[in-house]
Amino acid sequence: MHPILGQLRRLALYLLAWVPLAALLAYLLDVAGGLNRVEAIALAFPLCLIYAFICLSAYYSCRATPIDRSTVSRLVFTHGTGALAASGLWILVAKFLSYSFSKTTYLSNINTHFARQVPLLIGTGVLFYLLSIDLYYVLMAVDASREAEARALQAGILAREAELKALKAQVNPHFLFNSLNSISALTSSDPAKAREMCVLLGDFLRRTLGLGEKSAIPLEEELSLVHSFLAVEKVRFGARIKMDETIDKDAMGVPVPPLLLQPLVENAVVHGIANLVEGGWVRLDVKASNGVLSVVIENTFDPDAPPKRKSGVGLANVRQRLAARYGSQASLDVKANGDSFRVAITLPTHMEARAS
Amino acid sequence: MNQQKRIRAVIVDDEELARQVLREFLSSHPEIEIAAECANGFEAVKAVAELKPDLVFLDIQMPKLDGFEVLELIGPGAAVVFVTAYDSYAIKAFEVHAVDYLLKPIGAERFEAALERAKERLGGKLPQQTLPPTELAAAARPPSQYLDRIPVRDGTRVFIIPVSKLDYAEAQDDYVALASEGKKHLKQQTISSLETALDPSRFLRIHRSYIVNLERVARVEPYSKDSHIAVLANGTQLPVSKAGYTRLRAFLDR
Numbered sequence: 101m102h103p104i105l106g107q108l109r110r111l112a113l114y115l116l117a118w119v120p121l122a123a124l125l126a127y128l129l130d131v132a133g134g135l136n137r138v139e140a141i142a143l144a145f146p147l148c149l150i151y152a153f154i155c156l157s158a159y160y161s162c163r164a165t166p167i168d169r170s171t172v173s174r175l176v177f178t179h180g181t182g183a184l185a186a187s188g189l190w191i192l193v194a195k196f197l198s199y200s201f202s203k204t205t206y207l208s209n210i211n212t213h214f215a216r217q218v219p220l221l222i223g224t225g226v227l228f229y230l231l232s233i234d235l236y237y238v239l240m241a242v243d244a245s246r247e248a249e250a251r252a253l254q255a256g257i258l259a260r261e262a263e264l265k266a267l268k269a270q271v272n273p274h275f276l277f278n279s280l281n282s283i284s285a286l287t288s289s290d291p292a293k294a295r296e297m298c299v300l301l302g303d304f305l306r307r308t309l310g311l312g313e314k315s316a317i318p319l320e321e322e323l324s325l326v327h328s329f330l331a332v333e334k335v336r337f338g339a340r341i342k343m344d345e346t347i348d349k350d351a352m353g354v355p356v357p358p359l360l361l362q363p364l365v366e367n368a369v370v371h372g373i374a375n376l377v378e379g380g381w382v383r384l385d386v387k388a389s390n391g392v393l394s395v396v397i398e399n400t401f402d403p404d405a406p407p408k409r410k411s412g413v414g415l416a417n418v419r420q421r422l423a424a425r426y427g428s429q430a431s432l433d434v435k436a437n438g439d440s441f442r443v444a445i446t447l448p449t450h451m452e453a454r455a456s
Numbered sequence: 457m458n459q460q461k462r463i464r465a466v467i468v469d470d471e472e473l474a475r476q477v478l479r480e481f482l483s484s485h486p487e488i489e490i491a492a493e494c495a496n497g498f499e500a501v502k503a504v505a506e507l508k509p510d511l512v513f514l515d516i517q518m519p520k521l522d523g524f525e526v527l528e529l530i531g532p533g534a535a536v537v538f539v540t541a542y543d544s545y546a547i548k549a550f551e552v553h554a555v556d557y558l559l560k561p562i563g564a565e566r567f568e569a570a571l572e573r574a575k576e577r578l579g580g581k582l583p584q585q586t587l588p589p590t591e592l593a594a595a596a597r598p599p600s601q602y603l604d605r606i607p608v609r610d611g612t613r614v615f616i617i618p619v620s621k622l623d624y625a626e627a628q629d630d631y632v633a634l635a636s637e638g639k640k641h642l643k644q645q646t647i648s649s650l651e652t653a654l655d656p657s658r659f660l661r662i663h664r665s666y667i668v669n670l671e672r673v674a675r676v677e678p679y680s681k682d683s684h685i686a687v688l689a690n691g692t693q694l695p696v697s698k699a700g701y702t703r704l705r706a707f708l709d710r
Binding site: 273274277278280281282283284285286288289335336337338374375376377402404405406407 | 470471472473474476477480495496497517518519520521522525541542543559560561562601604605616
C-alpha cells in the first residue's frame with residue numbers, strides 16, 4: 101500500500117511539507133528576476149500542489165528498486181529517468197498555469213516573464229522529485245523496521261504462549277484421574293501400596309509446582325520430574341512399563357527449559373506403552389559433549405493403535421519452545437521406525453541470555 | 457435370588473487396578489456375575505460375541521480398539537456403561553445422548569446409580585440405547601477430526617480398514633459394503649453416517665449408494681444421457697449420479 105496515500109495523517113503532513121518548498125520556489129523565481137513577486141507566488145503554490153501529487157508516483161519506482169538490493173547504475177537510471185519525466189510534467193503544468201494566469205488582468209505579463217525561468221524550473225523540478233525519492237526510501241525503511249518489530253513481538257508472543265501452554269498442561273488431567281483411580285483400587289487390596297502411590301503422586305505434583313516462574317532448571321531437576329512421573333505410571337501399568345536410561349553425569353547441570361522432557365516421556369507412555377497389550381519400553385539417553393546436550397527418547401508403539409482422543413503437550417509445543425529459545429542452535433528430530441518411535445533433541449549446554 | 461436370572465457382566469479396561477475397582481464394587485451385588493475381564497478391545501469384542509453378556513463396563517482408551525470402536529463391533533444387546541478418566545468430547549456426547557458413564561476415580565454412589573439404570577434398561581423399565589454406535593462415536597469425536605480407520609467384524613474376527621485403503625463404500629440396505637484391497641467387508645451403518653464421518657476432501661458421495669475414495673478415481677466416462685461412470689485405478693466401475701457428477705467435476709477440475 102502507498103505509505104502516504106494510505107494514511108490521511110501522513111498525506112496532510114506531506115502536503116504541509118510542500119508549503120515551505122513552494123515558498124522557496126516563489127522566492128527563487130522572485131529574486132532570479134523575470135517574474136514579479138505576485139506572479140512568483142501565484143505560480144509557485146498551485147504548481148507545487150500539483151507537483152506534490154505527481155511526486156507521489158515516485159513511491160512506485162522506489163518500491164521497484166529497493167535501495168539495498170539494486171545496483172547503483174540501476175538506481176541512477178531509474179530515478180534519473182523518473183526525475184526527467186516528472187520535471188517535464190512540471191514544466192508542462194507550469195506552462196499551462198502561466199498561460200491560464202495570463203488571461204487574467206493582474207497577471208497578463210506572466211507568460212513573457214515565465215519563459216526566462218524555464219531552466220530554474222527544470223532544476224527545481226528535478227530537485228524536488230529527488231527529494232521525494234529520499235522521502236520514500238526513508239518511509240519504506242521506517243515501515244520495514246516497524247514491521248520487523250511487530251514480527252519480533254509476534255514471535256515473542258507465540259513463544260510465550262507455547263511456554264504457557266506447556267506449563268498449564270503440566271499435569272495432564274487424564275494422568276491425574278487415572279492415578280487417583282489406581283489409588284482408589286489399592287486402598288482395599290494393598291493399603292501400603294496405596295499410601296506409597298499417594299506419596300509418589302504428591303512428589304510429582306510438588307515438583308511441577310512453581311516451575312512456571314522459572315525460565316530454566318538444571319537437567320537433573322527435569323530428570324527427577326521424569327522419574328517421579330514414571331514411578332506413578334509404573335504403579336498404574338505394572339509390568340507393562342519398562343524403563344532404561346543412560347545418562348552422562350556431565351549433563352546433569354545443563355540448564356534446560358522446564359517441562360521439556362517430561363511431556364515427551366509422557367507421550368512415550370500415553371502413545372506407546374498404553375496402547376501395547378503386553379507393554380513396552382521407554383529408553384532415555386542423555387549426553388553432553390562439545391557444548392551440545394543431546395537427548396534421545398525412544399519407545400515402542402503400536403503402529404495400528406486406535407486414534408488418539410486427547411492432546412497433552414505435543415511435540416509441536418516442544419519444537420516451538422526450542423525454536424523460540426535457541427533458534428537454529430537447537431534441533432528436534434522425530435523418527436518412527438517399525439514399532440519404535442524416537443525423538444532426538446539437541447541444544448546448546450550454555451543457554452544464551454534470552455531477550456524478553 | 458434366582459440363579460437363572462443373574463446378570464452377566466464383562467469388564468473392559470487395560471489397567472488391572474481399574475478392573476479391580478469395578479470388580480470390588482460388583483462383589484457386593486450377588487445378582488451380578490462377572491463373565492469376563494478384558495484388557496484390550498480385541499478381547500472385548502471376542503468375549504462379547506462369545507459370551508453375550510447383559511452388561512459391559514467399557515473403558516474408552518485401550519490398546520487395539522478404543523471403547524467406541526468396540527461398541528460399534530459388539531452391536532446391540534448388552535447394556536453398556538462407559539468408563540473414562542477425562543475426555544471432554546466423549547462426556548458431552550454421553551450427556552447429550554443419555555448414555556450411561558462413570559468417571560475415574562469411580563465413586564460408589566455414582567457406580568450404584570449407573571448400575572441401577574443399567575438394570576432398568578435390561579428390565580425394560582428404561583429404553584435401550586437406540587442411537588447407532590457409529591453416530592455416538594461421531595458425536596464423541598473432537599470437532600473437525602475425521603475417521604482414519606474403520607473397524608469391521610466377521611464373527612469373532614476383527615478387521616481394521618485404514619481409510620487410506622478404502623476404495624469405495626456401497627450401500628446395501630442397512631449395511632455398507634467397504635471395498636478395500638480386493639475384498640468387501642460388511643458393516644452395519646448407513647451410508648450417510650459413513651459419509652459424514654469421512655474427510656470430505658478425500659471421499660465423495662458420487663451416487664445415492666456410493667462413496668468413492670477420490671485418490672482411486674482414474675477417469676470418469678459418460679454412460680447414458682444423464683449419468684456417468686467412475687472408473688477406479690483397479691478397473692472397478694461405479695455409477696455416478698447427476699448430482700454426484702457435478703460434485704466430482706468440481707473436484708477433478710481443481
